[in-house]
Amino acid sequence: xxxxxxxxxxxxxxxxxxxxxxxxxxxxxxxxxxxxxxxxxxxxxxxxxxxxxxxxxxxxxxxxxxxxxxxxxxxxxxxxxxxxxxxxxxxxxxxxxxxxxxxxxxxxxxxxxxxxxxxxxxxxxxxxxxxxxxxxxxxxxxxxxxxxxxxxxxxxxxxxxxxxxxxxxxxxxxxxxxxxxxxxxxxxxxxxxxxxxxxxxxxxxxxxxxxxxxxxxxxxxxxxxxxxxxxxxxxxxxxxxxxxxxxxxxxxxxxxxxxxxxxxxxxxxxxxxxxxxxxxxxxxxxxxxxxxxxxxxxxxxxxxxxxxxxxxxxxxxxxxxxxxxxxxxxxxxxxxxxxxxxxxxxxxxxxxxxxxxxxxxxxxxxxxxxxxxxxxxxxxxxxxxxxxxxxxxxxxxxxxxxxxxxxxxxxxxxxxxxxxxxxxxxxxxxxxxxxxxxxxxxxxxxxxxxxxxxxxxxxxxxxxxxxxxxxxxxxxxxxxxxxxxxxxxxxxxxxxxxxxxxxxxxxxxxxxxxxxxxxxxxxxxxxxxxxxxxxxxxxxxxxxxxxxxxxxxxxxxxxxxxxxxxxxxxxxxxx
Numbered sequence: 001x002x003x004x005x006x007x008x009x010x011x012x013x014x015x016x017x018x019x020x021x022x023x024x025x026x027x028x029x030x031x032x033x034x035x036x037x038x039x040x041x042x043x044x045x046x047x048x049x050x051x052x053x054x055x056x057x058x059x060x061x062x063x064x065x066x067x068x069x070x071x072x073x074x075x076x077x078x079x080x081x082x083x084x085x086x087x088x089x090x091x092x093x094x095x096x097x098x099x100x101x102x103x104x105x106x107x108x109x110x111x112x113x114x115x116x117x118x119x120x121x122x123x124x125x126x127x128x129x130x131x132x133x134x135x136x137x138x139x140x141x142x143x144x145x146x147x148x149x150x151x152x153x154x155x156x157x158x159x160x161x162x163x164x165x166x167x168x169x170x171x172x173x174x175x176x177x178x179x180x181x182x183x184x185x186x187x188x189x190x191x192x193x194x195x196x197x198x199x200x201x202x203x204x205x206x207x208x209x210x211x212x213x214x215x216x217x218x219x220x221x222x223x224x225x226x227x228x229x230x231x232x233x234x235x236x237x238x239x240x241x242x243x244x245x246x247x248x249x250x251x252x253x254x255x256x257x258x259x260x261x262x263x264x265x266x267x268x269x270x271x272x273x274x275x276x277x278x279x280x281x282x283x284x285x286x287x288x289x290x291x292x293x294x295x296x297x298x299x300x301x302x303x304x305x306x307x308x309x310x311x312x313x314x315x316x317x318x319x320x321x322x323x324x325x326x327x328x329x330x331x332x333x334x335x336x337x338x339x340x341x342x343x344x345x346x347x348x349x350x351x352x353x354x355x356x357x358x359x360x361x362x363x364x365x366x367x368x369x370x371x372x373x374x375x376x377x378x379x380x381x382x383x384x385x386x387x388x389x390x391x392x393x394x395x396x397x398x399x400x401x402x403x404x405x406x407x408x409x410x411x412x413x414x415x416x417x418x419x420x421x422x423x424x425x426x427x428x429x430x431x432x433x434x435x436x437x438x439x440x441x442x443x444x445x446x447x448x449x450x451x452x453x454x455x456x457x458x459x460x461x462x463x464x465x466x467x468x469x470x471x472x473x474x475x476x477x478x479x480x481x482x483x484x485x486x487x488x489x490x491x492x493x494x495x496x497x498x499x500x501x502x503x504x505x506x507x508x509x510x511x512x513x514x515x516x517x518x519x520x521x522x523x524x525x526x527x528x529x530x531x532x533x534x535x536x537x538x539x540x541x542x543x544x545x546x547x548x549x550x551x552x553x554x555x556x557x558x559x560x561x562x563x564x565x566x567x568x569x570x571x572x573x574x575x
Contacts, residue, residue: 001027001120003047003075003100012116013108014077017091019100025074030117032110036060037067044072047117049110051079058089065093075100077113119253149267153177156245156263160256163246166219166267168353169194169238169429170422175267181244182210187425189214193242194429197233204249204260215249216242219264219271232341234331237429239349241271278352284308285370285381292450293374301447308370309383320383322450323412324441326457327351327378328465331434344373350426350436351378354418379454384412384443415440415460415475427470435472437465442476442500452496459493476500494574501571504554516554517572519547523559524569 004023006014016023028045031038034053042048048068055061068076076099078086086103094101104113149166156162157177165176171186181189192207193216204215219241243264249257288308291301309320329347348371355369371380415438419426426436439461441453456476464474479497505516519537523544526533534544548559557564 001117003027005120006047006077006102006113006117009116012113013105014102014113015105017086017101017103018095019075019098022075022098022100025100027074027117028121030114032114036064039067039071042068042071042073046073047113048073048076049079049104049113050076051110052082052087052090055083055087055090058087061087061090061093062096065090065097065099069097069099073099075102077102077104079104079106079110081106149175149270150177152263152266164263165244167193167242167244169240169242169350169425170353171425172353172356174241185209186244187421189216189244190242191425191428192216193218193244194237194425195431197237197240198429198431200233204245204257206248206250212246213248215245215247217245217260217264219243219267234341234434235346238329238346238426239353241267243267280311281370282348282372284311285372285379288370288381288450289372289374289379289454292454295451298447301450305447308381321412321443321445322453323382323384323443324450324453324457325351325355325380325382325413325418325438326454326461327354327380327436327438328376328461329430329434329436330376343376344378347376347378347436348373351380351438354422354438355380355382355413377458379457382413412443413440415464415473415478419471419473423471430470435465435470437461438473439464440473440475442496444496449496449499452492452499455492456496498571498575501555501557501568502575505551508550508554514547514550516547516551519544520551520568521572523548524565524572528559528565 002023003025006012006027007016007023026045027047029043029047030049031041031046032049033041034051035041036054038048054064065076076094078090078101080086080103086101091101104110153164153166153175154177156164163178165181165186166174167186167190168174169190171188171190173180173186188209189207192209193203193205196203196205196216197218204217207214207216220236243260245260249260284304284307288301288304291304305322327347327350329343329350331341331343352369352371355371369380369382371378373379418438418440430436439457439459441457441460444450444453456479460474460476460479463478464472467474479493502517505520508514509516519533522536523533526536530541530544534541537544539547552558557568559565559568
């Protein structure tokens with residue numbers, strides 16, 4: 001605002017005592033002081049309000065005015081309540097330093113002037129920022145030149161002193177200006193937002209955590225070209241982003257609220273672009289899934305995987321191992337379902353987010369995840385890169401003195417770890433009528449193993465569904481041998497279980513003629529007795545111990561444990 005606007009507002013009751021030629025100065029803020037030297041608190045552009053308590057005699061006016069002029073303030077308004085009139089020495093000092101001087105009637109409170117200036121300055125900043133936001137929206141709509149959500153969040157910080165972050169429905173940081181949120185705060189805010197959304201409350205939602213107040217704005221594209229509004233909030237609640245602002249928006253004027261709504265629309269454009277970029281990965285996953293489910297030849301599936309690998313593993317030329325993750329979102333008590341809600345796309349968007357490392361920042365972090373959906377299920381094909389030079393298949397050769405080397409698939413996805421950081425916010429979003437269950441397969445290294453991995457992940461999800469809780473997961477390691485005795489377990493799961501235990505031993509025997517499989521059978525038949533087994537096989541006990549040690553090394557099992565003995569026993573009987 002300009003200084004002359006103060007004279008045009010009758011409610012302020014200000015009189016100009018000098019500096020008429022300087023009334024076009026811009027006022028950027030207001031400060032009230034009676035310090036003899038307030039320079040440390042001035043940054044330039046302020047209207048300084050003073051009650052003249054600093055003035056003891058006429059010699060004090062010159063240094064006080066010189067300090068204000070040197071700091072670049074816009075003008076000074078002096079109250080008449082203390083001395084009854086503005087001293088002439090102060091008027092003359094302001095004239096010498098070309099500092100506009102106003103007299104404030106004793107009936108007008110400084111608070112009234114402060115409120116007026118702050119309201120005007122804030123409104124003009126918001127108006128300027130709104131124009132910038134609108135311009136940025138047009139840039140982002142037409143192409144990537146706008147710079148993404150980080151740019152507009154920087155504007156909120158620089159022009160309105162607002163710290164803001166864009167968060168995923170699990171609380172992962174998509175974008176933010178300045179310092180990140182404290183650890184765990186994103187998940188708390190996402191949970192608060194999801195809970196408020198499920199109760200039907202309109203945003204922004206107020207949340208307080210660790211003594212700090214935040215306002216949470218939903219991010220949805222309601223502009224031209226946007227998808228039709230959902231009839232049921234449950235269709236979008238688990239996929240929408242949110243804008244978290246470190247402020248209480250409850251007492252904001254309508255203009256500022258409208259500005260923040262414009263910001264959310266701008267960020268929604270980026271969200272739509274991100275979703276469009278996922279189309280290729282989703283299509284690849286859908287094609288592979290259809291081939292696997294229809295029983296296509298392994299060679300045909302392998303060819304499709306070779307096409308998918310460069311897209312999912314940019315820059316890596318090695319053949320990956322794969323894991324399959326199955327997720328299902330169900331609405332309605334007792335799994336009765338909710339009419340009209342397509343659960344498959346909901347689970348697809350949610351699984352894409354869950355499979356991203358929670359520490360990863362940015363909207364395009366899921367570029368190595370391919371998720372399809374069929375019916376009410378979402379199915380993810382997750383590549384696990386092999387070590388450089390590995391062939392993506394069986395372990396490399398070894399001699400009797402050293403361990404096998406090759407692709408390491410032991411570092412794949414683990415069901416519990418996937419949900420560790422997202423369980424709380426998703427539970428809030430699922431509320432009292434939703435449920436998420438998830439199953440993870442063991443890694444496989446060929447197209448032949450994908451069918452079994454898919455069935456294994458589905459069965460693991462059914463195991464998770466049998467547990468209490470709104471968000472549950474199970475992994476392949478939980479498909480213990482006693483589960484395999486149940487008649488409803490598919491044959492592919494049985495084959496996957498036996499292959500995972502026995503294939504490393506068969507491969508080793510084929511390459512080294514080591515007879516590990518016969519040794520394992522004899523060891524189990526002898527109830528783990530070293531002496532009896534060595535006698536049956538006509539071996540020295542030390543040779544038997546070496547073979548058993550090799551079996552344990554190749555399979556990661558311990559033949560001194562009853563559970564592992566039982567698993568090997570069942571695998572041998574089913575093979």
